[in-house]
Amino acid sequence: MAQAAESARTVILTVDDDPGVSRAVARDLRRRYGESYRIVRAESGESALEALRELKLRGELVAVILADYRMPQMNGIEFLEQAMDIHPGARRILLTAYADTGAAIDAINVVDLDHYLLKPWDPPEEKLYPVLDDLLEAWRCSDFRPVPATKVVGHRWSARSSDVREFLARNQVPYRWYSADEPEGRRLLAAAGQDGQRLPLVITPEGTPLVEPDVPELASHVGLATTPTADFYDLVVIGGGPAGLGAAVYGASEGLRTVLVERSATGGQAGQSSRIENYLGFPDGVSGAQLTDRARRQAAKFGAEVLTAREVTGLEVSGAARVVRFSDGSAIAAHSVILATGVSYRQLQAPGCAELTSCGVFYGSALTEAPSCQGHDVYIVGGANSAGQAAMYLSKGAKSVTLLVRGADLSASMSHYLIQQINEAPNISVRPRTVVEAAHGDGHLEQLSLRDTETGESELVDAQWLFVFIGAAPLTDWLADTVLRDGNGFILTGPDLTPDGRPPADWELDRPPYHLETNVPGVFVAGDARAESAKRVASAVGEGAMAVMLVHRYLEQS
Numbered sequence: 001m002a003q004a005a006e007s008a009r010t011v012i013l014t015v016d017d018d019p020g021v022s023r024a025v026a027r028d029l030r031r032r033y034g035e036s037y038r039i040v041r042a043e044s045g046e047s048a049l050e051a052l053r054e055l056k057l058r059g060e061l062v063a064v065i066l067a068d069y070r071m072p073q074m075n076g077i078e079f080l081e082q083a084m085d086i087h088p089g090a091r092r093i094l095l096t097a098y099a100d101t102g103a104a105i106d107a108i109n110v111v112d113l114d115h116y117l118l119k120p121w122d123p124p125e126e127k128l129y130p131v132l133d134d135l136l137e138a139w140r141c142s143d144f145r146p147v148p149a150t151k152v153v154g155h156r157w158s159a160r161s162s163d164v165r166e167f168l169a170r171n172q173v174p175y176r177w178y179s180a181d182e183p184e185g186r187r188l189l190a191a192a193g194q195d196g197q198r199l200p201l202v203i204t205p206e207g208t209p210l211v212e213p214d215v216p217e218l219a220s221h222v223g224l225a226t227t228p229t230a231d232f233y234d235l236v237v238i239g240g241g242p243a244g245l246g247a248a249v250y251g252a253s254e255g256l257r258t259v260l261v262e263r264s265a266t267g268g269q270a271g272q273s274s275r276i277e278n279y280l281g282f283p284d285g286v287s288g289a290q291l292t293d294r295a296r297r298q299a300a301k302f303g304a305e306v307l308t309a310r311e312v313t314g315l316e317v318s319g320a321a322r323v324v325r326f327s328d329g330s331a332i333a334a335h336s337v338i339l340a341t342g343v344s345y346r347q348l349q350a351p352g353c354a355e356l357t358s359c360g361v362f363y364g365s366a367l368t369e370a371p372s373c374q375g376h377d378v379y380i381v382g383g384a385n386s387a388g389q390a391a392m393y394l395s396k397g398a399k400s401v402t403l404l405v406r407g408a409d410l411s412a413s414m415s416h417y418l419i420q421q422i423n424e425a426p427n428i429s430v431r432p433r434t435v436v437e438a439a440h441g442d443g444h445l446e447q448l449s450l451r452d453t454e455t456g457e458s459e460l461v462d463a464q465w466l467f468v469f470i471g472a473a474p475l476t477d478w479l480a481d482t483v484l485r486d487g488n489g490f491i492l493t494g495p496d497l498t499p500d501g502r503p504p505a506d507w508e509l510d511r512p513p514y515h516l517e518t519n520v521p522g523v524f525v526a527g528d529a530r531a532e533s534a535k536r537v538a539s540a541v542g543e544g545a546m547a548v549m550l551v552h553r554y555l556e557q558s
Contacts, residue, residue: 010061012132013040015048015079016068016095021119025066025095028124033132037063045074045082052086053191058207059151062090063139064132066117069096069103077103084112086187089142091135095119114138149174150222153185154200156372157444159358160212161200165368167215170265170272171308172293173222215264219309226309233257233334235551236324237544238312239475241268242537243527244340245295246544251338252304254548259305259332261312261324267292268342269472269528270537272364273386274393277417279537291537315482315523320558322522335558336522336551339483339491340544343472343528348381350449352439353468360445361466373398373465379448381436382469383410388418390467395425398465403430404450439466474529484519490531493518514550516543522554 012029016022026041033039040055042048048067055062065083067076080092094116096103105116114135121127150168152175154161168175178185180196189196192209202210204221213221220226233256237247240262251258265271273288282291296306314325321333345363347354353361362369364386374397380387383405395401403410403422409432410419422428437449437458448463474489484492484504494515497504503512504519516524526543528535533543 010037010063011040011055012037012064012066013042013048013051013062013090014066015042015045015071015076017043017071018068019043021068028121028128029066029132032124032129033136045071045076045079048079049082049086052083053193054207056086056188056191057203057209059149059203059205062087064091064093064135066093066095069094069100080113086191088183088187089139091115091139093117093131093135095121149176150205151176151178151188151203152200153178153180153188153203155180157359158199162358162362162369164200164202164213164218167218167265168222169368170267170289170292171219171222171224172289172296173224215309224308225305226307228259228307228332229305230257230259231332232321233259233332234555235259235336235338235548236261236322236332236334237338237340238324239268239340239342239527239529240266240296240306240308241340241342241527241540242270242291242295243342243540243544243547244268244338245292245299246541247338247340247526247547248299248304248306248544249295249302250545250548251551252299252302254552256548256551258299258303259307259334260299261307261310263309263311265308266296266306269345269364269386270540273389274370275389276537278415313478315479315520317482317520322520335555336524338544338547338551339476339479339518339523339525339529340527340540341475341529343474345469346471346473348436348439348468348470350436350438352441353436353466356439356441356445359443360441360464361439361468363468369465370394370397375399376464377462378402378465378467379404379436379461379463380467380469382471383407384413384469384471385415385418387467387469388414388422390469391428392418392421392425394467395428398427401425401428403428404434404436405430405432406435406453408432436466472528476529482520483523486531490533491518491525491529492531493525496531514553516547516550517554522551522558524550 014025022041022043026039029039040051042051067079069076076094091114094113096116097119115131152164178188180199192201194201198211202213235251235256235258237244237260240260244260248258248260267288271288271292275285275287277285311327312324313327316323322337323331323333325331373394376399378394378398378401380391381404391401391403433453435451435453437451439445440447445464448461449458451458476485476489476491486492494513497513497519509521518525524547526547527540
């Protein structure tokens with residue numbers, strides 16, 4: 001049939017408690033529709049409902065359901081009444097004996113019955129197929145949408161639901177969002193045997209339900225690699241931001257057996273940017289997600305492994321090997337390591353913010369929340385480029401965007417091109433010398449207390465959305481005393497390790513540390529985690545490439 005490709009995963013389901021009748025119905029259906037539809041048969045209402053639930057979880061479509069009226073425990077009408085809750089778009093046929101036609105007519109109102117057929121239906125060419133043909137054509141013309149992607153059922157103001165959506169989006173995993181309060185969300189919960197008390201519910205494309213999954217469990221079920229294929233590598237890159245991706249691309253392309261380890265999602269802070277307009281080679285700008293996706297595919301093309309949802313907790317020296325330990329107790333080793341752990345946004349210390357994080361208060365751009373901001377008033381804390389980029393992106397749909405800046409204006413920390421764009425945007429305003437005193441809300445953000453630092457006056461404003469960009473802290477605490485850091489936690493390298501011209505106390509080589517090398521030979525740093533780094537995407541990528549060059553130099557001399 002012409003619709004074969006379209007309906008490759010579409011099901012026609014039949015249920016009859018008489019095995020002979022059940023086989024006969026399925027035989028006639030397969031003879032006519034088997035090339036275009038999958039025929040599923042069941043011999044009880046309960047087993048048919050279980051099949052429908054499994055199909056629902058896997059995202060498979062059900063076009064037509066044929067049910068016998070006279071079945072024990074659950075008759076055909078009772079079955080169809082429950083079946084329509086699971087697959088409301090499926091067309092419904094009741095198979096009846098002549099004496100049951102009254103019940104069949106009544107069922108038209110009870111279960112919105114599309115048709116009833118008298119048994120026997122021989123010859124099917126006259127009594128069965130014309131009815132099915134019409135119903136299948138009507139179904140194809142209806143508003144059915146295959147959903148092969150991962151499904152997420154949760155609450156709008158659930159921090160865990162927000163975290164799961166952000167994780168999937170940043171890892172380029174397609175998903176569909178369903179509110180637990182909406183009919184389709186309730187149907188998915190019922191199909192998974194859940195009452196909605198434990199959310200989010202994640203349903204994989206294969207139909208596996210995951211209830212409140214943690215990040216490693218979620219990653220392993222949506223196709224992200226989490227386990228290394230070897231115990232020893234030439235190069236381990238820790239961190240998947242621009243610096244780490246740059247190092248992975250150059251390392252793998254130059255023949256080093258390379259593995260990149262990322263605790264959350266590749267791209268780092270840059271990956272969350274709605275648009276980067278000053279990156280070389282992209283005159284019209286590029287989103288952080290696009291840049292990240294291209295870099296990740298490029299690294300994979302050259303043979304680099306990319307591990308996601310693996311948290312590194314330790315770095316040890318074992319002879320010539322550098323051992324990287326994970327939070328689950330496992331470890332991998334390598335000749336060399338590049339630390340590209342980047343930074344994380346500092347937390348706003350105002351009362352109420354911690355309790356409302358991911359429930360109206362977000363750190364970073366949280367692009368998955370942008371559609372929900374349509375027509376609302378949005379507040380952004382911060383005056384650097386990341387805050388400006390988020391303001392421009394959110395202004396496309398928000399009623400208003402207000403930038404709260406501690407300083408007198410934006411010129412001290414934001415690029416000139418962004419300041420110009422913000423000045424020209426009609427729904428963006430800047431409030432200088434303003435800080436957030438407190439966040440208020442019951443379960444989600446409802447109001448903000450703002451204070452003018454010059455006059456000391458406070459103001460209470462209604463707000464459902466607050467995005468925070470107030471500087472960053474390096475993700476280096478896990479290094480403990482292995483690698484030397486400055487007072488703010490940024491890693492010292494090269495010349496910073498030899499301010500008086502002498503190498504660090506524990507340095508054993510007869511040469512000084514290379515420019516991006518730490519006090520541990522063979523361990524290098526690239527990107528924002530390095531002390532005195534430029535904190536720009538282009539410089540991070542460049543440092544990733546330079547670190548690989550120095551790795552080669554180190555390996556040649558080892």
